[in-house]
Amino acid sequence: MIVLFNCTCAVPTTMDSFHPVPVKVNPDLQKERDAALFNPVELTYLKDGGKDKTERRRRCELLAINDPDLQHKDISFMARNERYSNAVRKAVIIARKIKEHRLTNMEEKQLYISAATQYDTYGFGLHYGMFLPALSAQCDEEQRNYWLPLAENLKILGTYAQTELGHGTFIRGLETTAIYDPKTEEFVLHTPTLSALKWWPGNMGKTATHAVVLAQLYTNGKSYGLHPFIVQLRSLENHQPLPGITLGDIGPKLGFHSFDNGFLGFDHVRIPRRNMLMKYSQVSPDGFYIKPIHAKLTYSTMVEARVTLVSDIAYSLSQAVTIAVRYSAVRRQTEQIKGVKEPQILDYRTQQLKLFPYLAAAYAFTFTSFVITGRYIEVQNEMNDGNMESLSELHALSAGLKAFTSYVGNEGIEVCRLSCGGHGYSQASGFPELYTLTAPISTFEGENTVMLLQTARYLMKCATTAKRGLELPRFVLYLSQRQKGQCPARNESDLLDHGLLSDAFEHRARRLVIEAAQKMQSNIGKGNPQHVAWNNCHMYLLKAASAHCHFYVVQTFVKYINDTEMSDAVRDILTSLCQFYALHGIWQNAGDFLQDGYMNGNQLDMVQSLVGKLLDKIRINAVALVDAFDFRDEILCSKLGKYDGNVYEAMYEWAKNSPLNKTEVHDSYNKYLRPLMQSSKAKL
Numbered sequence: 244m245i246v247l248f249n250c251t252c253a254v255p256t257t258m259d260s261f262h263p264v265p266v267k268v269n270p271d272l273q274k275e276r277d278a279a280l281f282n283p284v285e286l287t288y289l290k291d292g293g294k295d296k297t298e299r300r301r302r303c304e305l306l307a308i309n310d311p312d313l314q315h316k317d318i319s320f321m322a323r324n325e326r327y328s329n330a331v332r333k334a335v336i337i338a339r340k341i342k343e344h345r346l347t348n349m350e351e352k353q354l355y356i357s358a359a360t361q362y363d364t365y366g367f368g369l370h371y372g373m374f375l376p377a378l379s380a381q382c383d384e385e386q387r388n389y390w391l392p393l394a395e396n397l398k399i400l401g402t403y404a405q406t407e408l409g410h411g412t413f414i415r416g417l418e419t420t421a422i423y424d425p426k427t428e429e430f431v432l433h434t435p436t437l438s439a440l441k442w443w444p445g446n447m448g449k450t451a452t453h454a455v456v457l458a459q460l461y462t463n464g465k466s467y468g469l470h471p472f473i474v475q476l477r478s479l480e481n482h483q484p485l486p487g488i489t490l491g492d493i494g495p496k497l498g499f500h501s502f503d504n505g506f507l508g509f510d511h512v513r514i515p516r517r518n519m520l521m522k523y524s525q526v527s528p529d530g531f532y533i534k535p536i537h538a539k540l541t542y543s544t545m546v547e548a549r550v551t552l553v554s555d556i557a558y559s560l561s562q563a564v565t566i567a568v569r570y571s572a573v574r575r576q577t578e579q580i581k582g583v584k585e586p587q588i589l590d591y592r593t594q595q596l597k598l599f600p601y602l603a604a605a606y607a608f609t610f611t612s613f614v615i616t617g618r619y620i621e622v623q624n625e626m627n628d629g630n631m632e633s634l635s636e637l638h639a640l641s642a643g644l645k646a647f648t649s650y651v652g653n654e655g656i657e658v659c660r661l662s663c664g665g666h667g668y669s670q671a672s673g674f675p676e677l678y679t680l681t682a683p684i685s686t687f688e689g690e691n692t693v694m695l696l697q698t699a700r701y702l703m704k705c706a707t708t709a710k711r712g713l714e715l716p717r718f719v720l721y722l723s724q725r726q727k728g729q730c731p732a733r734n735e736s737d738l739l740d741h742g743l744l745s746d747a748f749e750h751r752a753r754r755l756v757i758e759a760a761q762k763m764q765s766n767i768g769k770g771n772p773q774h775v776a777w778n779n780c781h782m783y784l785l786k787a788a789s790a791h792c793h794f795y796v797v798q799t800f801v802k803y804i805n806d807t808e809m810s811d812a813v814r815d816i817l818t819s820l821c822q823f824y825a826l827h828g829i830w831q832n833a834g835d836f837l838q839d840g841y842m843n844g845n846q847l848d849m850v851q852s853l854v855g856k857l858l859d860k861i862r863i864n865a866v867a868l869v870d871a872f873d874f875r876d877e878i879l880c881s882k883l884g885k886y887d888g889n890v891y892e893a894m895y896e897w898a899k900n901s902p903l904n905k906t907e908v909h910d911s912y913n914k915y916l917r918p919l920m921q922s923s924k925a926k927l
């Protein structure tokens with residue numbers, strides 16, 4: 244619902260702005276918009292991929308936002324049960340409305356869902372986010388023809404059940420078994436121990452009727468490792484768990500309160516042979532096993548999810564900086580000169596140093612998400628033609644970037660919250676929900692440290708390949724190039740050169756990868772077994788993987804600006820943002836650039852000075868930069884980040900709705916306080 248305030252000042256919004264002309268905009272925020280040196284809507288078009296795409300996105304969002312069936316009270320005021328129920332109700336309505344509005348394109352469906360769910364989780368998130376992708380990727384043609392229409396038409400509701408109580412990261416160690424019985428041509432699914440209970444799968448606690456279950460396959464007395472099976476969990480008549488199946492919700496978590504993450508146990512549950520998903524590996528009726536063309540194809544659903552998470556984290560970080568920058572423009576604090584108005588907190592250098600690195604990162608990650616999504620589609624097409632050559636590269640890239648961006652993203656959201664002082668702690672700010680929704684991205688779909696170590700494993704192999712003078716894939720080609728000596732920057736203007744900045748990150752990544760490879764070699768040379776050497780070298784490996792990802796992001800940002808058509812004004816601000824992202828990265832990791840003498844103290848002084856100078860360039864455009872993300876208030880769900888900047892009015896209105904304010908005198912007064920106070924002998 245859009246609240247219109249009384250008109251007190253004219254609001255010059257651009258023709259292209261979709262924001263309903265609010266009737267009173269906070270003058271501080273208006274001043275920021277008037278002072279900006281570029282038109283934010285141009286950047287919005289760029290980010291969306293063109294004006295027509297922006298318009299389409301806005302239309303999809305409005306369809307959801309204006310729909311009376313999708314309205315409800317603020318989720319902050321709901322208990323968990325109510326939240327779960329509301330999420331399911333909305334998921335059902337969303338499914339119906341997507342058909343009614345004839346949203347057939349996947350991007351439009353996602354936009355619609357995201358606007359309809361606002362900052363809550365989507366009740367069929369796992370169904371669409373993992374169950375359907377797993378079926379699409381792992382079913383053979385006959386299975387696809389059977390299962391996909393059922394799942395797409397919501398005749399069955401699914402989840403992805405991989406993690407167990409005792410095993411999450413090390414999936415080769417999962418305990419759930421699927422033993423083939425050739426006599427009946429069935430698999431018998433079983434949970435042999437408590438630690439083998441499936442634990443965590445989203446929508447499994449109360450919603451799902453089916454699951455793609457990852458289990459250890461045994462046939463003819465031999466173990467063949469982890470394979471996916473589709474298993475019916477609940478009756479399609481009355482939703483009761485089927486015989487032999489134990490199901491439940493795992494209880495409240497840090498966040499995801501509307502989500503029914505669940506547990507699942509099997510007691511010798513029989514499923515037909517053809518419920519094993521057989522695109523890549525098969526078991527014949529007599530129990531003969533046919534192995535896949537690549538051993539890790541079973542893991543492909545996770546790769547897809549990791550790619551998606553890079554976009555998700557860019558989106559969430561963009562929301563966080565939008566809230567914090569707008570609020571910092573309207574919040575005033577601490578008189579500097581007696582009698583003169585307190586300054587906007589956005590004017591404090593420390594506030595800028597908190598927010599602008601994450602503002603720059605939000606753009607950097609958005610552009611990175613475009614590139615990794617594009618690469619994912621390319622590799623997917625190659626794989627559909629039977630060429631698995633790039634799968635390892637895609638795994639290394641997606642695992643590393645998911646970890647690198649989510650570390651920064653989670654940290655950024657928390658810094659943005661802190662930058663809003665006390666109000667950042669209120670649910671009205673939007674931060675608690677935003678933070679708890681994004682925090683587990685560092686854990687799910689592969690715990691971040693583990694993911695960076697996977698990237699490191701790939702980089703170590705590439706370092707060896709490079710040493711042998713053999714060919715490397717494009718994104719690690721730099722490992723076969725010689726180190727370039729010292730950073731050539733002589734003055735500050737040299738240090739603003741995108742090529743020079745990208746070279747600095749390239750140098751750092753190459754050095755750290757080679758150093759980690761050398762440490763591994765020398766550890767093994769001392770007689771340590773591989774796994775001991777690996778553990779001994781963790782700190783080098785982690786750093787190498789992280790530096791590689793950091794370089795990838797800087798390089799992508801630079802390339803995006805070089806290769807994309809844009810107005811001079813937008814190019815100018817994106818250039819400053821990119822310079823700031825890179826220079827701030829050098830400043831924060833100064834030790835890495837000094838350690839081998841690539842940079843010297845004098846150059847570092849210049850880096851620091853430039854970071855300070857660029858703060859001014861970003862400061863003037865900061866509000867326009869966050870406006871360009873183009874979040875409607877109904878999607879941002881933050882009283883601090885409202886487009887019109889009328890923060891205090893909104894907070895007061897919101898607080899009045901707190902259930903505790905339903906009555907002037909709370910029940911607990913009569914129950915507890917009154918007896919306590921009136922029993923006292925002391926008289927007033």
Ligand SMILES: CCCCC/C=C\C/C=C\C/C=C\C/C=C\C/C=C\CC/C=C/C(=O)SCCNC(=O)CCNC(=O)[C@H](O)C(C)(C)COP(=O)(O)OP(=O)(O)OC[C@H]1O[C@@H](n2cnc3c(N)ncnc32)[C@H](O)[C@@H]1OP(=O)(O)O
Pocket residue numbers: 338341349352353356364365367368369371372373403405406411412413414415445539542543545546634635638686687688689690693697700701
């Ligand atoms: C109406 C229509 C609407 C449409 C709507 C559309 C969209 C829906 C909208 C919204 C929904 C969106 C989102 C969903 C909603 C909410 C989300 C909520 C919750 C999130 C759900 C979370 C799910 C999960 O977490 S699932 C569980 C994930 N688990 C993990 O990630 C486990 C991590 N562990 C591993 O990946 C692996 O075990 C390991 C750590 C990689 C190690 O594996 P292992 O087998 O032990 O391998 P190694 O021995 O280490 O290595 C061997 C060899 O293999 C290579 N390798 C490893 N992995 C892969 C891989 N994936 N691909 C390729 N290669 C791989 C490895 O590098 C090594 O190679 P080498 O031998 O050459 O060195």
Ligand SMILES: Cc1cc2nc3c(=O)[nH]c(=O)nc-3n(C[C@H](O)[C@H](O)[C@H](O)COP(=O)(O)OP(=O)(O)OC[C@H]3O[C@@H](n4cnc5c(N)ncnc54)[C@H](O)[C@@H]3O)c2cc1C
Pocket residue numbers: 369403404405406410411412413442443444445499504683686687688689690691692693696
């Ligand atoms: C909100 C949420 C939703 C989820 N949804 C699903 C779902 O739908 N389906 C599903 O199957 N699962 C789901 N999960 C589970 C999730 O995928 C796992 O929790 C995740 O993969 C991490 O595994 P773990 O819990 O075993 O962590 P652990 O591996 O136990 O990690 C604990 C610590 O050990 C360290 N560690 C572990 N192994 C290594 C190693 N080899 N080297 C160095 N350090 C190591 C980690 O770095 C970490 O610090 C969900 C989890 C959450 C929080």
